[in-house]
Amino acid sequence: MQSTEVISVNLWQMLISLLNLLILFLILKKFMYKPVKKTLAERQKLIDERFENAQKAQSDADSAKSEYESKLANADSEAADIIKAARAKAERKSEKIVSSAKSKADDILRQAQTDAELEKKKAEADIKNEITEVSSLLTEKLLGREINAADHRDFINSFIEKIGEEND
Amino acid sequence: MKSETKSRSKAFKAVDFLLLACAVIPYIFGIALYVLIKPPSSGIEITGAKILFTIDMPLQSLPITESQVNSWIVIVTIFFLCLYLTHGISAAQPTARQHLAEWIVEKTENLVKNNMGEFFDGFAPFVAAIMGLSAFSSLLTLVGLFPPTSDLNVVGGWAVLVFILITHYKMKCGLLHYIKSFGDPVPLLAPLNVISEIATPVSMAFRHYGNVLSGSVISVLVAVGLQGLSKIVLGKLPGFIGEFPLLQIGLPAVLSVYFDIFSGCLQAFIFAMLTMLYISTGFPSEDYRAKLMKKEKN
Numbered sequence: 001m002q003s004t005e006v007i008s009v010n011l012w013q014m015l016i017s018l019l020n021l022l023i024l025f026l027i028l029k030k031f032m033y034k035p036v037k038k039t040l041a042e043r044q045k046l047i048d049e050r051f052e053n054a055q056k057a058q059s060d061a062d063s064a065k066s067e068y069e070s071k072l073a074n075a076d077s078e079a080a081d082i083i084k085a086a087r088a089k090a091e092r093k094s095e096k097i098v099s100s101a102k103s104k105a106d107d108i109l110r111q112a113q114t115d116a117e118l119e120k121k122k123a124e125a126d127i128k129n130e131i132t133e134v135s136s137l138l139t140e141k142l143l144g145r146e147i148n149a150a151d152h153r154d155f156i157n158s159f160i161e162k163i164g165e166e167n168d
Numbered sequence: 169m170k171s172e173t174k175s176r177s178k179a180f181k182a183v184d185f186l187l188l189a190c191a192v193i194p195y196i197f198g199i200a201l202y203v204l205i206k207p208p209s210s211g212i213e214i215t216g217a218k219i220l221f222t223i224d225m226p227l228q229s230l231p232i233t234e235s236q237v238n239s240w241i242v243i244v245t246i247f248f249l250c251l252y253l254t255h256g257i258s259a260a261q262p263t264a265r266q267h268l269a270e271w272i273v274e275k276t277e278n279l280v281k282n283n284m285g286e287f288f289d290g291f292a293p294f295v296a297a298i299m300g301l302s303a304f305s306s307l308l309t310l311v312g313l314f315p316p317t318s319d320l321n322v323v324g325g326w327a328v329l330v331f332i333l334i335t336h337y338k339m340k341c342g343l344l345h346y347i348k349s350f351g352d353p354v355p356l357l358a359p360l361n362v363i364s365e366i367a368t369p370v371s372m373a374f375r376h377y378g379n380v381l382s383g384s385v386i387s388v389l390v391a392v393g394l395q396g397l398s399k400i401v402l403g404k405l406p407g408f409i410g411e412f413p414l415l416q417i418g419l420p421a422v423l424s425v426y427f428d429i430f431s432g433c434l435q436a437f438i439f440a441m442l443t444m445l446y447i448s449t450g451f452p453s454e455d456y457r458a459k460l461m462k463k464e465k466n
Contacts, residue, residue, distance in 0.1 A: 002218070002219045003215035003216050003217065003218050003219065004215070004216035004217055004218075004219060004231060004233055004319075005215070005216055006214060006215060006216050006381065007216075007320055008216060008320065008321070009320065009321065009324070010228060010230065010231065010321050011227060011228055012225050012227075012228060012230035013230065013231070013233070013235070013236065013319075013321035013322070013325070014321045014322075014324045014325040014328060015325065016230075016236055016239075016325065017235075017236075017239065017316075017321060017322040017323075017324070017325025017326060018325035018326065018328055018329045019325075020239050020240070020243060020301070020322075020325070021297060021298065021301060021325065021326050021329055022329065023243060024243050024246060024247075024297040024300065024301050025293055025294045025297040027243070027246065027247050027250060027297075028246070028250060028293040028296050028297050028300070029293040031247065031250040031251055031254060032250040032253065032254060032269060032272070032273065032293070032296075033273055033292065033293045033296075035254040035257050036254060036257065036266075036269050036270055036273040037273065039257050039258065039259045039262075039266070039270075040259075040270065040273075040274075042259035043259040043260075043262075045259075046259055046260065
């Protein structure tokens with residue numbers, strides 16, 4: 001088997017080698033760099049999209065949070081207002097109830113007093129009448145004759161009053 | 169993600185296996201060819217690539233040698249590796265091999281951007297092609313094949329292509345500008361400038377070729393020398409031990425790590441770096457920008 005010299009120059013071999021390098025360049029460009037760069041670009045796009053989504057979600061969450069916070073603050077003040085109003089209303093109502101109860105009680109008291117007075121007067125009158133009758137009866141028995149109650153009323157009354165004075 | 173990987177169909181795995189097999193088969197083919205054409209050993213022999221057959225061409229006949237065949241082996245291997253690395257590529261669920269592919273692409277693009285500037289963005293695959301072809305060619309020695317990079321014609325072809333690119337970008341501002349650039353500081357230096365222009369590809373080719381070839385020459389010399397040494401030292405011993413080249417164990421392996429792996433990769437990197445630097449420094453970027461501005465104004 002023949003061999004080439006260690007240093008030999010052959011133009012055709014050089015051309016073949018040159019074309020080899022060009023072919024390998026095209027192979028690498030087409031089968032390595034093109035798909036890889038395409039995927040890298042796709043991934044970049046994917047990352048950008050995700051980042052955008054995340055940012056959007058973050059801003060959404062932020063706005064929702066501030067909304068809730070403002071709502072919460074509103075609710076607090078509203079609750080305070082409601083409590084205040086309710087307390088005022090309750091106070092008014094209780095005052096009303098107390099005053100009406102007082103007036104009712106006064107009425108009842110007054111009624112009772114007048115009733116009692118009337119009762120007293122009635123009782124006094126009854127007692128007077130009875131005493132008059134009893135005394136007239138006694139007097140009849142004692143004197144043996146009928147006393148005209150009407151005739152002696154003034155006398156009896158003065159008598160009773162005297163008794164009353166002595167009792168006092 | 170893991171379940172996704174596991175649920176990959178059998179067809180996908182079959183294609184994977186096929187691609188890997190196609191990347192390995194050329195090597196087996198190359199080794200078989202090497203075994204078939206290997207001449208009976210005849211001592212120390214430092215020659216170029218073995219000629220398989222010769223094609224008659226005008227100007228000069230074209231011998232198809234191991235260099236060409238091994239270059240094609242490398243190209244086919246890299247082609248199928250590319251297909252394997254980008255097989256099932258997806259933006260959402262990157263696999264380990266996809267990371268490797270992305271790493272290669274990003275590294276070379278950054279390298280090109282840092283060394284050549286924005287204008288030469290499209291050069292990344294070219295630089296990667298130089299690195300891949302050179303490194304894989306030099307590493308062929310690991311499986312015992314002839315490294316095409318130790319053939320001057322192979323590296324020379326690359327250097328010629330680089331020279332064409334350099335000249336192409338130098339001529340971006342017009343032929344007249346290109347010719348004028350040779351009389352750069354003083355017109356008196358024009359012959360020297362022409363020589364240095366031609367010396368660029370020549371030096372690139374010889375640097376790469378010389379490094380790889382000298383590596384294998386030194387390896388062969390050391391191996392043969394050690395064989396002789398062990399014959400002298402241990403030759404008196406009877407039987408098998410006397411003929412066994414005991415001293416060959418060790419040092420050749422270390423030399424192989426340096427010359428085959430380290431030097432091979434380093435030369436690939438150097439060739440790629442020089443390509444980038446020569447092309448980008450030769451390009452008259454400011455004049456070109458001025459020319460573009462003028463065009464825009466008109």
